[in-house]
Every structure is written in structure tokens, then in C-alpha cells.
Amino acid sequence: MPLPSTAPEPAYCDTTAAEVAATAATQVQMDMSRPPCNGNEAVLAYPVQAGPQSLVQVTLYSITLKFEEVVYKVKLDQKQSCWGGTWSSGPREKTILNGVSGVVCPGEILAMLGPSGSGKTTLLTALGGRLGGKLSGKITYNGQPFSGAVKRRTGFVAQDDVLYPHLTVTETLLFTALLRLPNTLALAEKLRHVESVITELGLTRCRHSMIGGPLFRGISGGEKKRVSIGQEMLINPSLLLLDEPTSGLDSTTAQRILTTVKRLAGGGRTVVTTIHQPSSRLYHMFDKVVLLSEGSPIYYGSASAALDYFSSIGFTTSMTVNPADLLLDLANGIAPDSKHATEHGDNMEKEKKSVRESLISAYDKNISARLKSELCSVDVINYNNFTKGHEKKTEQWCNSWWHQFKVLLQRGLRERRFESFNRLRIFQVISVAVLGGLLWWHTPASHIADRIALLFFFSVFWGFYPLYNAVFTFPQERRMLMKERSSGMYRLSSYFLARTVGDLPLELALPTAFVFIIYWMGGLKPDPATFILSLLIVLYSVLVSQSLGLAFGAILMDVKQATTLASVTTLVFLIAGGYYIQQIPPFIEWLKYLSYSYYCYKLLLGVQYSNDDVYECTKGELCRVGDFPAVKAVGLNNLWLDVFIMASMLIGYRLIAYAALHRVLR
Structure with a gap:
């Protein structure tokens, strides 16, 4: 493999430009003799003849x-054991x-x-x-x-081989290079480094193929192993x-x-x-x-x-x-x-x-x-020669927090583009929205019980659907996180925030489409401001629900346990959400205040109605909305306090998820 036009760059943030220049200046083609086992060759000043027309990049430092x-x-x-009739354990x-x-x-x-x-x-x-x-x-x-x-x-x-299945070989190596090579190298140099590794490891033929996973075919096992080796070779170890x-x-x-x-x-x-x-x-x-x-x-x-x-x-x-x-x-x-x-x-x-x-x-x-x-x-x-002058730099990251965040965000969006917008998920959400719209088709204003049921359906569906999707996130990525964190690729905070931000457009698009369909089909209040507020409340509930799912997944790191806990939690929130049971016994009434579905339901009622609104309760007779039992049990006061409580849940659940991840990946 011909050497790149620029000297091979070491992938360490504590390597100086002078060292790189010195190495490049001394790289001349000559026969390779095994380095002496004395640890004092700080720079190996020769490339290695690897094949008929290829040169192997030499390491900048040698390690004994x-x-x-x-x-x-x-x-x-x-385990307890019995000796002479007495129990002892140790x-x-x-x-x-x-x-x-x-x-x-x-x-x-x-x-x-x-x-x-x-x-x-x-x-x-x-x-x-x-x-x-x-x-x-x-x-x-x-x-x-x-x-x-x-x-x-x-x-x-x-x-x-712990690799992202939906990334191609080139994408996998490129994102690794962007995270592990120092920011002192230009993007073009990192790309040349990736190209040299692809050529050296014989991955040219499959460079644009996806890695593949259990559900779809990708590259072969030997090619995956070479990609894994290539990820490590990028740092010239x-x-x-x-x-x-x-x-x-x-x-x-x-x-x-x-x-x-x-x-x-x-x-x-x-x-x-x-x-x-x-x-x-x-x-x-x-x-x-x-x-x-x-x-x-x-x-x-x-x-x-x-x-x-x-x-x-x-x-x-x-x-x-x-x-x-x-x-x-x-x-x-x-x-x-x-x-x-x-x-x-x-x-x-x-x-x-x-x-x-x-x-x-x-x-x-x-x-x-x-x-x-x-x-x-x-x-x-x-x-x-190996560590001199770098003692104070060895614990620094090779790239800034912002750079890590941007690369991880890009990689996350590219990896999950197939997963988040797959046809099955789209069909699932759209079909439920259309079916719900038909069931609540143009519900008259006098049928206030049906309208309230529709609003509660909003809060239930988008309170639980994101929760069950989110519990899989960290358990499924645990092996990748362990691998990359142990290599010092990025800070946990940059990964966590990139994952949080990257999920926003993917997780909020489907509930937006859902509300657009069922809101107008259901005949709710045809006011643009009310519609926008209702949409924002639903999206708000989605984020809170997702936060709780992330926390469950990060704490347990086991899909079965996390989904079991999520099912119990959603059942409790459903019952205590303020719709099914309007007079909860005082000793257990506190449960409803833990339910984000309760706050979402109350906020949706608050933007649709006020206490002084009226509806036709019987023919020719008008009644106050505030006196309707389902509304009276929840109340339409202190809505801003409910917004603040949901914000506290949103932030609190995510902080819990981050702390749990930090504990697991220590």
C-alpha cells in the first residue's frame, strides 16, 4: 500500500507536531530488522515492507x-456449610x-x-x-x-465484533477516526488515514456495504473482524x-x-x-x-x-x-x-x-x-522518551466536548435513520391515529364525555409508547458504550446529550403526525392556538415519558427487567391518571401526583375548556364544564404549576439516567 502523501499521523492528543515532523522526515524505505527489546527506541525511523507493493505504517513509539x-x-x-453440626459461612x-x-x-x-x-x-x-x-x-x-x-x-x-449494524465500513472507520484522532489533524488528513487503513486491511471491496446484524445480512465475519482491527489501527497503536x-x-x-x-x-x-x-x-x-x-x-x-x-x-x-x-x-x-x-x-x-x-x-x-x-x-x-513531557496531558481528551458531541450526534442520526422511521412504526402510529379519528369522528360539543375520553387517550398513548421504546436504548448500547468508553473515545456527558438531542426529531415526528390526524378528525376545538398548545403538551409528555424509559433502562441495564418495571409503572399511571377513578382514597391519592399522564391529561383539558364554558347536558339545558364530574375531579386550576412539575420530571429522570450510566460504566 503506498504511503499517503502526508506522513502518517499518530492518534494521540499529547503528541507534538515536532515529533510528527521528525518521524515523517526519517521515514525512508529500508529492510526491517526486529526492534531491540530495550524500550529505548522512542521513534522507529523506518517503514516496513509488507508485501510486493505495500508499506505498513510504523508505530511512532515502541512498547516493551x-x-x-x-x-x-x-x-x-x-455458601453455608455444616461442619460438626454447626453452620459456618465465609x-x-x-x-x-x-x-x-x-x-x-x-x-x-x-x-x-x-x-x-x-x-x-x-x-x-x-x-x-x-x-x-x-x-x-x-x-x-x-x-x-x-x-x-x-x-x-x-x-x-x-x-x-461490537459494531453498529446500519453503518457502512467507511462510515464506521470514519466516525472512529473523528473521535479518536486529535483535532490538530485536518479532516482531509483523517480521511486519508481511513483510506490507508481500508486499503491495508483489504476492505476496499466492501467499503460501502453495511456492517449488518441479526435482522439483515451485511459483510462477512472475517470482514467484521478486520473492521474491528481497523478501528484500533486508526490510532497507530x-x-x-x-x-x-x-x-x-x-x-x-x-x-x-x-x-x-x-x-x-x-x-x-x-x-x-x-x-x-x-x-x-x-x-x-x-x-x-x-x-x-x-x-x-x-x-x-x-x-x-x-x-x-x-x-x-x-x-x-x-x-x-x-x-x-x-x-x-x-x-x-x-x-x-x-x-x-x-x-x-x-x-x-x-x-x-x-x-x-x-x-x-x-x-x-x-x-x-x-x-x-x-x-x-x-x-x-x-x-x-515514551512519556517525557506528557505527564500533565495524558488525562486530557484528544478532542473538545463540542467536537465529540457533534460527531456522536451525526453518527447517532445516521445509525438510527432506518430504525426510527421504519415502515412498521409509521404504519403502527398512523393506523392508530386514523382508527381513533374514525371512532371519534366529529364528536359534537355536547358529547363532552367522549371528547374528554379522546384527550385522555392522547395522554395515555403518548405517555406509554415512547416509554417502551426508550427502555431498550441503553441496554442495547451497553456493549458499545463499554468498548468505546474503555478506549477513551469520548466523555459520557457528550454521548448522553448527543443521544438526547438526536432523539428529538426522530421521536417527535410521529406524535406530531398523530395529533394532526386525530385532532381534526375527532372534532376538537377548531382553533389554531388551541391545536398548537395541544400538540406542544403531547410532545412535552413524550419527552417526559422517554426520560423515564431512559432512566429505567440505565438503572437496570436489562431489557426484560426494564420492560417489566415499565409495564407495572404504566398500569399504575393509567389507573391513577384521573379518568378511570375520580375519587381516589386519601391514603393512596399521592399516586396520581407521580403520574405524568395525570398532568398531561389535566393540561389538555385546560387548553380545551375553562371552568365557565358551557355544554348542552340535556336537551335545551346548558351546564358548566367545571361542574362535569370528570373535569371537577381533576380541576382546571394551577396549570403552570403542572407545567413546572412535568419539567422537573423531565430533568430529574434524565439526571437519574445519566447518574446510573456513570455508575455502570465507571
């Missing part, structure tokens, strides 16, 4: 990653990682192998600075602990962490992904990946291997030397096998050429336990001491 005696434990649920802990050590140098790929549940993903998450809880040991990056500077130079590709990058892919696609990763490592990056069961072709692409068995390391070293090591300690095979298959058998406690590999029972479990203990003992005897010596000998004296 060391992890020493990493131990991670989690607390299990307390916290139990499970060890997920037990003394794992290693070092990865720039230009190397470290593969973490092991069966499911061996702790591979936990270790990778710890190396990415994303693991909370009881973690002990020492993890350093060029001799320093995890920091904001390291975080911005770390790319983390999760096992599951020094450290690239990948969790099961070949999971669910065929062998050819898996090799293409690993070839790309190998090429990226050749650019001076430090690469760590977990992988479940690689083919022999993939295995030989790795420089180093860590083999885990139930959280304990049983091998660390060169991938090519693994078979020789296990042969030296008595675990050899008489046949030619994929090295990864042999390693995984050993990690499961199955010796090579074992005749009992497929059996079950106590004897088999004892044999597996014996094999594991033997392997752990051999590791402690043969590898542990050598590894400690290797960790001590790694020279990271000049780590100051």
Missing part, C-alpha cells in the same frame, strides 16, 4: 510489555490467574494458548488495563505502570491486544487475519493475542507462546521450541501433530498418545491432575528461574 507474577482472584457467592475465592509472567518486545507476537476457562481473556484484559478486582503482581509498559499515555497507545480488539481474532472463521480467513496482524507487528508494534485452537500454519506465525492450564502457566518461551521443551521433560509423541493440538492436550492434563483421552471417571481425573502437577512442577524448575532472569535483563532505561 512485562508482566510478572500476575495473580487474579474473584470472590464467589457465600467468602470463598477462586484463583483465575496464578503467577503468570512474561515479556513481549516490539515487533513480536505473543500468543496465549489454553483450553476454555484457563484465564487467557482475563490475562489479556489485565494487560490492557481493563481489569478491576483483586489483581496482584506487576505489569509495566517500558518500565512504567499503566497510564493515560499507555492507554492512548493501546489498541484492544475484543472477541465479539504501539501495543495491540486481540482476543480470539480467529474465532468462528474458516481457516483461510483466519490465516488472512493473522497475516495482517503479523504484518502490523512488523511495523514495530507489540502484539499479544489469545487464540483457542490455531492450525499449524497459524501457530508458526507466533514468536512466543504462553500456555495456561487452569490459570497456571505450564510453558513460556519461543513457539518453535515448545515441542522440544515438552519432549525434554518426558511428554513426547510418536506421530507428527499440530504443535497447538499437543499443547492444548497437555493443558487439559492429557499426555501425548494417551489411550484414555476420551474416557471419563475418577481415574481419568486423577491422571489429568497428575499430568498438570507434573507440568507445573517442570515449569517452576526449568522455566521460572530463566524467565525471572530474562525479565530483569530487559533494558528499559530510556523509558522517559
Whole structure:
């Protein structure tokens, strides 16, 4: 891939223009030799020949990653047990990682192998600075602990591809670039950066295709994985962490992904990946291997030397096998050429336990001491080149709050353009409006009970419909929020406000059309000012209802629980809304004051009628509207107070939603 006309720009807000210029000036084409594992090459002054006619962008900084005696434990649920006839209970802990050590140098790929549940993903998450809880040991990056500077130079590709389904490949990468690349770069430079990543990862053919999701077909699994890698490559990371990058892919696609990763490592990056069961072709692409068995390391070293090591300690095979298959058998406690590999029972479990203990003992005897010596000998004296001068800037955001808000607003509108105005939702709302208009067709003024019922229908339908739509918002976006927030892409406040503002035109268009149809068909007061006020009240109720739905979703973060709570709440609000029960017992009367449907209903009555209006209650006899039982029970006074109470609900529910999100995403 030809280099762009301008030098590749690092995606860090704490990188100076002088550093970029220095890197660009020294990028000359020459053969790549592996960077020394000494952490003192702050700038790799050479691009890498990646293919016949392509150059890989080199990383601006190199990182030497060391992890020493990493131990991670989690607390299990307390369970009561009976000892000697007495009950005792206490916290139990499970060890997920037990003394794992290693070092990865720039230009190397470290593969973490092991069966499911061996702790591979936990270790990778710890190396990415994303693991909370009881973690002990020492993890350093060029001799320093995890920091904001390291975080911005770390790319983390999760096992599951968390992408917006309705965005195209180009849109996905472009919005990521706008959020993660510093605002010191011009838009044209960011576009060139996106183009170079698309070309480098072989995504040109599908660049205008949508990502796709469960309900419609998009790009393939391998292409999604490359898009996920491309999102991280946009920041030109020094450290690239990948969790099961070949999971669910065929062998050819898996090799293409690993070839790309190998090429990226050749650019001076430090690469760590977990992988479940690689083919022999993939295995030989790795420089180093860590083999885990139930959280304990049983091998660390060169991938090519693994078979020789296990042969030296008595675990050899008489046949030619994929090295990864042999390693995984050993990690499961199955010796090579074992005749009992497929059996079950106590004897088999004892044999597996014996094999594991033997392997752990051999590791402690043969590898542990050598590894400690290797960790001590790694020279990271000049780590100051990595962070010098940036200590005070590392916690700053690469872009301003306003820039993040604008990009997130654009992305949200583009992603939800199909969801908010799909034909089913439009048909649902319009059909209800037309059917309601026909049922209340030109209701005479004397039929005040029917008119009041229509106004209550307004408040009920647009008090509950937005609520049920809103409870899905944050639970469905939780994985995306966790991914992007952990990468430091944007502030939570900019996302929350962008989501709130972006929903306005999409959520208010349908209720506007609904009111336009049913208001005039129902024969309500034909006054333009009254119509506009009625429309504004309905839209006001929509916003309050949506706010409550967002709060439910953010607090529970579970769709089933949130919809259950929403159904109970709407039922209570419906009953206490002032229409069905006009004389609520005093001890429970306070419920109606919690119902926004009650205030919406009262405000709609207030703009349609006044207490002194009259209607024909019987033939030839006029009665005051204020004396009608349904109106008298609600009252038409203090309408501005009701407006203020709904405003308090609107703001309060959204603040609760924001606080709940902040707690979940801490």
C-alpha cells in the first residue's frame, strides 16, 4: 500500500507536531530488522515492507510489555456449610490467574494458548488495563505502570465484533477516526488515514456495504473482524491486544487475519493475542507462546521450541501433530498418545491432575528461574522518551466536548435513520391515529364525555409508547458504550446529550403526525392556538415519558427487567391518571401526583375548556364544564404549576439516567 502523501499521523492528543515532523522526515524505505527489546527506541525511523507493493505504517513509539507474577482472584457467592453440626459461612475465592509472567518486545507476537476457562481473556484484559478486582503482581509498559499515555497507545480488539449494524465500513472507520484522532489533524488528513487503513486491511471491496446484524445480512465475519482491527489501527497503536481474532472463521480467513496482524507487528508494534485452537500454519506465525492450564502457566518461551521443551521433560509423541493440538492436550492434563483421552471417571481425573502437577512442577524448575532472569535483563532505561513531557496531558481528551458531541450526534442520526422511521412504526402510529379519528369522528360539543375520553387517550398513548421504546436504548448500547468508553473515545456527558438531542426529531415526528390526524378528525376545538398548545403538551409528555424509559433502562441495564418495571409503572399511571377513578382514597391519592399522564391529561383539558364554558347536558339545558364530574375531579386550576412539575420530571429522570450510566460504566 503506498504511503499517503502526508506522513502518517499518530492518534494521540499529547503528541507534538515536532515529533510528527521528525518521524515523517526519517521515514525512508529500508529492510526491517526486529526492534531491540530495550524500550529505548522512542521513534522507529523506518517503514516496513509488507508485501510486493505495500508499506505498513510504523508505530511512532515502541512498547516493551512485562508482566510478572500476575495473580487474579474473584470472590464467589457465600455458601453455608455444616461442619460438626454447626453452620459456618465465609467468602470463598477462586484463583483465575496464578503467577503468570512474561515479556513481549516490539515487533513480536505473543500468543496465549489454553483450553476454555484457563484465564487467557482475563490475562489479556489485565494487560490492557481493563481489569478491576483483586489483581496482584506487576505489569509495566517500558518500565512504567499503566497510564493515560499507555492507554492512548493501546489498541484492544475484543472477541465479539461490537459494531453498529446500519453503518457502512467507511462510515464506521470514519466516525472512529473523528473521535479518536486529535483535532490538530485536518479532516482531509483523517480521511486519508481511513483510506490507508481500508486499503491495508483489504476492505476496499466492501467499503460501502453495511456492517449488518441479526435482522439483515451485511459483510462477512472475517470482514467484521478486520473492521474491528481497523478501528484500533486508526490510532497507530504501539501495543495491540486481540482476543480470539480467529474465532468462528474458516481457516483461510483466519490465516488472512493473522497475516495482517503479523504484518502490523512488523511495523514495530507489540502484539499479544489469545487464540483457542490455531492450525499449524497459524501457530508458526507466533514468536512466543504462553500456555495456561487452569490459570497456571505450564510453558513460556519461543513457539518453535515448545515441542522440544515438552519432549525434554518426558511428554513426547510418536506421530507428527499440530504443535497447538499437543499443547492444548497437555493443558487439559492429557499426555501425548494417551489411550484414555476420551474416557471419563475418577481415574481419568486423577491422571489429568497428575499430568498438570507434573507440568507445573517442570515449569517452576526449568522455566521460572530463566524467565525471572530474562525479565530483569530487559533494558528499559530510556523509558522517559515514551512519556517525557506528557505527564500533565495524558488525562486530557484528544478532542473538545463540542467536537465529540457533534460527531456522536451525526453518527447517532445516521445509525438510527432506518430504525426510527421504519415502515412498521409509521404504519403502527398512523393506523392508530386514523382508527381513533374514525371512532371519534366529529364528536359534537355536547358529547363532552367522549371528547374528554379522546384527550385522555392522547395522554395515555403518548405517555406509554415512547416509554417502551426508550427502555431498550441503553441496554442495547451497553456493549458499545463499554468498548468505546474503555478506549477513551469520548466523555459520557457528550454521548448522553448527543443521544438526547438526536432523539428529538426522530421521536417527535410521529406524535406530531398523530395529533394532526386525530385532532381534526375527532372534532376538537377548531382553533389554531388551541391545536398548537395541544400538540406542544403531547410532545412535552413524550419527552417526559422517554426520560423515564431512559432512566429505567440505565438503572437496570436489562431489557426484560426494564420492560417489566415499565409495564407495572404504566398500569399504575393509567389507573391513577384521573379518568378511570375520580375519587381516589386519601391514603393512596399521592399516586396520581407521580403520574405524568395525570398532568398531561389535566393540561389538555385546560387548553380545551375553562371552568365557565358551557355544554348542552340535556336537551335545551346548558351546564358548566367545571361542574362535569370528570373535569371537577381533576380541576382546571394551577396549570403552570403542572407545567413546572412535568419539567422537573423531565430533568430529574434524565439526571437519574445519566447518574446510573456513570455508575455502570465507571
